[in-house]
Amino acid sequence: MYLLENFLSDVFNIKSIIMALITVGLIAIMMVLTYMLAPRSTKLPRRYRLVIDLVEAGVVIGGVVLLRQTFWVLNAGNVLSWGYAIAQLMILLFSLYAMQNIAVTLVNLAMPVFFYGQALYMGASWQWWWLFALMLLVLVGVIGYISHHQALVLKSEWRFLGLQLLYGLAWCLIIWSVRPFRLFYIVNVLVIFIIYMWIIRFFVTRVNRVIAHFASLDQAANYDELTGVRNRANFDTTTVGVFGVYQRHPAMPITMAMFDIDHFKYFNDDYGHLAGDAVLKHVAQHFNQELLRQTNHGELFRYGGEEFVIIFENTEPLEAQRIVTAIRDTLQHEPVNLNGKKLNVTVSIGISALQTTDLNFDSWFKRVDHYLYLAKEAGRDRITVEGDTQKL
Structure with missing residues (x-):
C-alpha cells in the first residue's frame, strides 16, 4: 500500500x-x-x-x-x-x-x-x-x-x-x-x-x-478528377492572385504556357474514349511530375478537354520555353501503352509573358491562346513564343 x-x-x-x-x-x-x-x-x-x-x-x-x-x-x-x-x-x-x-x-x-x-x-x-x-x-x-x-x-x-x-x-x-x-x-x-x-x-x-x-x-x-492536376476553377482563382501580384510587382516576370494534345480526336475515334482518357491522364501526369522536378515556379492546370495551361511565376518566356520543350522531349520517349500498343503523343504550345499593356487577364490569355493557334496552324508539334513559331 x-x-x-x-x-x-x-x-x-x-x-x-x-x-x-x-x-x-x-x-x-x-x-x-x-x-x-x-x-x-x-x-x-x-x-x-x-x-x-x-x-x-x-x-x-x-x-x-x-x-x-x-x-x-x-x-x-x-x-x-x-x-x-x-x-x-x-x-x-x-x-x-x-x-x-x-x-x-x-x-x-x-x-x-x-x-x-x-x-x-x-x-x-x-x-x-x-x-x-x-x-x-x-x-x-x-x-x-x-x-x-x-x-x-x-x-x-x-x-x-x-x-x-x-x-x-x-x-x-x-x-x-x-x-x-x-x-x-x-x-x-x-x-x-x-x-x-x-x-x-x-x-x-x-x-x-x-x-x-x-x-x-x-x-x-x-483538382481534375481524371488527370489529378489542378482544374479550371482552380485556374480562375489562381490567375486572379497572379494578376494582382504582377500589378504590385511589375518587374517580376510571369509567363503562361498553353499546350494542346495534337490530333486528340484521332485517339478517341480510332481507339475509343477510354484510350482518350488514358492519353489525357498520361500527358497530364507526365507534365506535372517533370514540372515539379525541373522548377519550383510552375503550376499546371487542365483548362478543358485536351487543353492545359502552365503558369510560371518569376520566369521569362525563354526559360519557360526551355522547360516545356524539355518536358515535351521526355514525353516522346514515354508513349502511352494501350493493350500492347504504343501511342506516341505530340503537343502544340503557345507561350507569352504578362505585359504592362495587358489591362486585364483576358488580354493576356487571348494572346497565349492565339500563339497556340499559330503553332497548330503551322502543322502541329510546334511551339510559338511571343509570336515566333518553331518546330519542336
Whole structure:
C-alpha cells in the first residue's frame, strides 16, 4: 500500500497537474500543426516537404525540452519523476501517430539512445547494457511498425493496446537499466500511460478524419478528377492572385504556357474514349511530375478537354520555353501503352509573358491562346513564343 501511495503522490500532485496542462497544450499545438501542414505538404516539391518534416520534428524536440526544463524548475533541478516520464512518452508517441514523417520517427528512435547516453555521462552504471540493447530493439520494431501501419494501428483497438504496452514497457525497462526502481511501478505506469494514450487515440482518429475530409473536399473542388492536376476553377482563382501580384510587382516576370494534345480526336475515334482518357491522364501526369522536378515556379492546370495551361511565376518566356520543350522531349520517349500498343503523343504550345499593356487577364490569355493557334496552324508539334513559331 505504501508503494502505491508513494507512486500516486508522485504522479498526482500540483506539479504533475501543471505538467499535464503543459503536455495537453503541446499536444494541441502538434494537432493544429498537423491539421495545417498535412494537406499542403503532399502537394509541395520534395525539398519543401523535407523542410516541413524538419519543422515538425523540431516542434517535438522543443516540446520534450520544454517539459524537461519545466519539471527541472518545479523540482529544484530534479527530473526523476514518473509524472515527467509519462508526459514525455505521451509527446513522443503522439507525434509518431499524428505527424507521420521520417524526421519525427528518427526523433523517437534517437530519444532512448540520448537518454541512455546522458545517464551514463551522469554516472549511471552500464551493468544492464544488454537490457537496454534488447529494449531498444523492441522500440525500433514498435516505432517502425507504427510508422508504416499508422492507420491500421489506430483502427484496431487490440493492436493499439498491444503496441502501447510494448512501447511503454520497453521505455520503463530502459529507465530501469540505468536508474533501478521497484518493478511494481511498471504496472502503474503502464495503466496510466494506456489510459492517457487511449484518450489521445480518440482525438488523433478524429483529427485524421477531419484532415481526410477537407483533403477530399479540396481535391474535388480544385483538382481534375481524371488527370489529378489542378482544374479550371482552380485556374480562375489562381490567375486572379497572379494578376494582382504582377500589378504590385511589375518587374517580376510571369509567363503562361498553353499546350494542346495534337490530333486528340484521332485517339478517341480510332481507339475509343477510354484510350482518350488514358492519353489525357498520361500527358497530364507526365507534365506535372517533370514540372515539379525541373522548377519550383510552375503550376499546371487542365483548362478543358485536351487543353492545359502552365503558369510560371518569376520566369521569362525563354526559360519557360526551355522547360516545356524539355518536358515535351521526355514525353516522346514515354508513349502511352494501350493493350500492347504504343501511342506516341505530340503537343502544340503557345507561350507569352504578362505585359504592362495587358489591362486585364483576358488580354493576356487571348494572346497565349492565339500563339497556340499559330503553332497548330503551322502543322502541329510546334511551339510559338511571343509570336515566333518553331518546330519542336
